[in-house]
Amino acid sequence: MPEICIGLKRHPDSFAKGAEVGDRLEADICVGRSTMLTLGPQPFVAEFSICPSGVPITLTPAFKNSSGGAAMTTKAHWETVYQTKKVDEVSWYRPHLETSLRLIEHAAPGTDSAVIDVGGGEATLVDDLVALGYADVTVLDISPAAIDVAKGRLGASGASVHWITGDITTVELEAARYHVWHDRAVFHFLTSADDRAAYMRQVARAVRLGGHVIVATFGLGGPEKCSGLDVVRYDAENLHGEFGPKFRLLENVTELHETPWGTPQEFLYCFCRVE
Structure with a gap:
């Protein structure tokens, strides 16, 4: 698995405490698709695309609710299911x-x-x-x-x-x-x-x-x-x-x-x- 350098943009709903710009992690990459990554203590949904400088990643929180609990957004969950599993x-x-x-x-x-x-x-x-x-x-x-x-x-x-x-x-x-x-x-x-x-x-x-x-x-x-x-x-x-x-x-x-x-x-x- 390739090592990826994260260019993380902070989001007000972010629960990835301790994750910083430039953090590195290993992940399976499927270009043009979403996948679940663990960055710090909380998972994120990551969108991958290829550019000349490498693999830029846009992260959006996969877990959010008003109390800060771990409630996965419905759309993020099903996008991950359908992008990582075949029809059958x-x-x-x-x-x-x-x-x-x-x-x-x-x-x-x-x-x-x-x-x-x-x-x-x-x-x-x-x-x-x-x-x-x-x-x-x-x-x-x-x-x-x-x-x-x-x-x-x-x-x-x-x-x-x-x-x-x-x-x-x-x-x-x-x-x-x-x-x-x-x-x-x-x-x-x-x-x-x-x-x-x-x-x-x-x-x-x-x-x-x-x-x-x-x-x-x-x-x-x-x-x-x-x-x-x-x-x-x-x-x-x-x-x-x-x-x-x-x-x-x-x-x-x-x-x-x-x-x-x-x-x-x-x-x-x-x-x-x-x-």
């Missing part, structure tokens, strides 16, 4: 999301229906929807790197897909835009009540009356953490309870997903109609 090296990878596709086709038999895949990232659901003829598909993800992978894989066949990069709790979505809202494995990462309430406001605003919502989380038999983050596990009653009476429950589905390395994970799907 994440636990939620599945070549085809059969359960999701069945529910979407039931909810929206017409291929002119507007479908949004929240947290779609690198997932192949968009490929299959396009192949089925769905002409109004939106993929939303917090990670630009994940979006870029899906775009590159689809190529010209993805020309009609709408791509949105943003945090689902804060991104601005058009009112009553979608017939189907799909989310496999985003909602269970929302461990705070405020974030879950913000998510539900987004669903209520963006899905039209009579539209359908499909949300899949880890069931009670699923793992307590995923990708190094805490998750909330649900049973059928508690998951639907997050939505409230406006969302009429149509079906619960339990799926035993097998990770690429053979570990079983229990997923629970909640399938609702907006009334």
